[in-house]
Amino acid sequence: MPRPASPAVVHVLTGSYTPDTGGDGAGLATLRLDPSTGRPTYDSQVPALSVIGASFLAVHPSLGVVYSTNETDPGTVSAVARRHDGLLTPLGAPVSSGGANPCHLTVHPDGEWLLTANYGSDTAPGTVAVHRLGADGRLLEPTDLVIHQGSGPVAGRQEGSHAHQVLVDPAGRFVLATDLGADAVFTYRLDTRTGTLERVAVNRLGAGSGPRHLAFAPGGELVFSADELSSTVTCHRYDAGAGTLTGLSSVPATAVRNVTNQPGGIVASPCGRFVWVTNRGADTVAAFRVTGTTLEPIDEVSAGGTWPRGLTYADDHLLVANQHSGTLVALRVLDDGALRQAGPAMSVRSVVCALVL
Template sequence: MPTRSSTDEVAVLTGSYTPDSGGDGAGIAALRLAPGTGHLAHDTGVPPVPVSGASFLAAHPRLDVVYSTNETDPGTVSALVRHDDGQLSPLGGPLSSGGANPCHLTVHPEGGWLLTANYGSDTAPGSVAVHRLDADGRPVELTDIAVHEGSGPVAGRQENSHAHQVLVDPAGRYVLATDLGADAVFTYRLDTRTGTLERTAVNRLRPGSGPRHLAFAPGGELVFSADELSSTVTCHRYDTGTGTLTGLSSVPATAVPDITNQPGGIVASPCGRFVWVTNRGADTVAAFRVTGTTLEPIDEMSAGGTWPRGLTYADDHLLVANQHSGTFVALRVLDDGALRQAGPAMSVPSVVCALVL
């Protein structure tokens, strides 16, 4: 993606659930963020693109190509070219994700492979799929599907494995996949010649915790998990040599009492001093200070809507996607890690994620 100056407006794409995927959103919409004020505005020059079930977006590391999950059963993934004027157009048609309800995806740093987490369903297990990308960034071949096994103690949520995120560690050595249903993080090596995954470890986390997403601290020696089912945030030691996690400490994700809460998105600050998490139920964004290997709550404020799912860092702001209220909000990050709302909420129906370009 092209670079920009510090005074340029920041281009942001949002992903939403569409009517065929249980929402009322448009798919992918374009917004602009003013870095000085945090003011958000729709990019009126870029019409929304009707991508089905656009629950997560990712960018190619070198090409002007954006990828989207199509969270349906069976699932697919889509690629779009971003032109110089910001317009988006499909790059080929959707391809099978190799599973049900794909909910997260990322491009391997080498640029040749797309990795997708399939949440699965009541009957289909969670899995991680690999697609080969051609020289233009187009997904052209499904090269591997790694199926997860396991379950957990939470009735109605953990009868089966449910992959929820796939990411590459900061060193580019291992592929990690969280599994909410199996209370685990699966570690793989990706063979970049063949596009196949070799499982090297299964990191068993606290029973009933339901790990949803991970966020690495700078340097990669600590990684933080948003634990959806236990409503906690956990600090783990990450072994860069083996791709394994060791749990060190956990804190409640919210201080709001007597409420059923499910953490959603999680972000670690570029400086490594802070972690933020969205809380669906409490409808807040909570801030934590990293002190050694522990997390200290320092702030918690309204998410600016209901059911905040996605959380994205952008130029000293956090962008919050409030799914149920259909509102998209920018929160300013203060020097001490605390948060303040930067401007009015934008209406983006069924919004669940954002991608900063």
Template sequence: MRTSSLTGVTPVLTGSYTPDSGGDGPGIAALRLDPTTGHLSYDEVEPLPVSGASFLAAHPSLAVVYSTNETEAGTVSAVTRADDGTLSPLGDPMSSGGANPCHLTVHPGGEWLLTANYGSDTAPGTVAVHRLGADGGLLEPTDLVVHQGSGPVAGRQEGSHAHQVLVDPAGRFVLATDLGADAVFTYRLDTRTGTLERVAVNPMRAGSGPRHLAFSPDGDLVFSADELSSTVTCHRYDAATGVLTALSSVPATTAEDVANQPGGIVASPCGRFVWVTNRGADTVAAFRLAGNTLEPLGEVPAGGAWPRGLALVDGHLLVANQHSGSLAVLRVLDDGSLAQPHPPISAPSVVCALAL
């Protein structure tokens, strides 16, 4: 879905925590990015008060966006975007099949929504599948898989915590990271029934806490942002089996004496660069791929505190700084390094950004 009511301007939606989900944001807000200058501004449309809108995903062919509603109750929402940018609910929220849904994605065919539920102290991480209607609306759930596993980090890994679900570049397998189980689960989605078949469990380094993945454009490599070990790991990906093999790992930040948790991770379309947000160091780090190793290119201030979501848009990185309530824009230079951020725009409790 790529639409704009203004020529040369890229529409952007942001998701934020709302008062009923521990934040003070509006839910989903509409902005526009000038790709030439990197200037961000708000659209003249009302934000849509979607509860706990911590992650957004667009339908591949319809003007529909899906949002997690990250609360203990756990729901997902569908939202339409009109030509003038107006946001409207598409049906009622539906159960996400678990507690605290934190990530979702639409299968490339546009018929299925996949949701990762982080879970809670008492509820395990799960991955849910919903059927989508011809208009993009949410229909019945068709499957729910429950993750099992734990790790050595006290207070974070007593049980499973699914944190991301994504489809590989070939559209063959579904990968789900689990921060609590130190694993990436590989599934095959039956596109007739909407059911998931587990085909591999990929163990990650103990205590690493894999949070998010990013594929290289050719699908041969996968990069993981490891929240609990504050590292970035390069993995070989076998597209025939869905198996990951760790190749190398580097620190996510050079900052010392700071408790750091990598958040968002993005790989460049050219396959040469990777960028990661650092919550704690409050930076965005750039890396160059040299063979199977990531080489640090340096890091710059994130333009706020606790940078969580990261989105690559028209040669710029949008950085959602949750604790400072600010959305910053970094320009990507030709060598993959980053320019200092533009003055950030106020965005209370912002946690993600999505370009349309």
């Protein structure tokens, strides 16, 4: 079956650490990706918008509104309206994230709730917050805050809980929150009348694995975790009726030896046959083929920069956000899941994430 025609241009929003958060980025910047060449360029018609510590972005499912974490202690989250001409304007003032160092957020599919994962700090535990959203997408009052408990064996990283991601499963039934400090994925049910979270299950992962992010395969039967502390990628079976995970197989995230490595972003292909992960330390992007319930390494290429943190799928390309080198690189996805750099790296200072608009 032929692939659908690619759009003439893909609009991308990048998030960067700012001077307030140890970086030198602008906050939010709008880019244009040419799918025919894989070359990203700044949208000269849309100036950057200063948003403190914009470490992760999410878009509203039906409104032209983008939400950003502001990774500070205490943390906040921001809403930004995107006009028809692409210009970005703050939509109200930032609001408290309910914890320290918010690092991930997502909008519930019904468009009425924002869910935020707060990593926490040495003294503050990881938490997950819920905010009600207004009819125009603006952030309203917080409706719930759940506090994670747990720890792991890795000294200096797992003395307490550290929520690292919050997402809604493909069926829209459960909310999953990874916790790097507790070696767990917490499952919740969101009451969409009150905006409160009910804990359904605590899925224990391998001791010292430090689960960072999850990526669901199409259909939702399998979910893959990027395990930051064990430098592995794990395939889990997901029970959509119970919201539980069962670990099936695990492979090293990189073939590069003699380097301390921390997996960062993880993406499952739309066809479900491949998984890709960034490797901070090895400074690579690794490709895996999904064979039944196992992952087979098939390729590993340079990230085109140092400390690749964010990974985003964009029209048969992967956008790699290299935090320390301040570069955004587009990798072309080949038919067999392998990767090739599509064009020269683009300078985006302290870039950590990208969002396709």
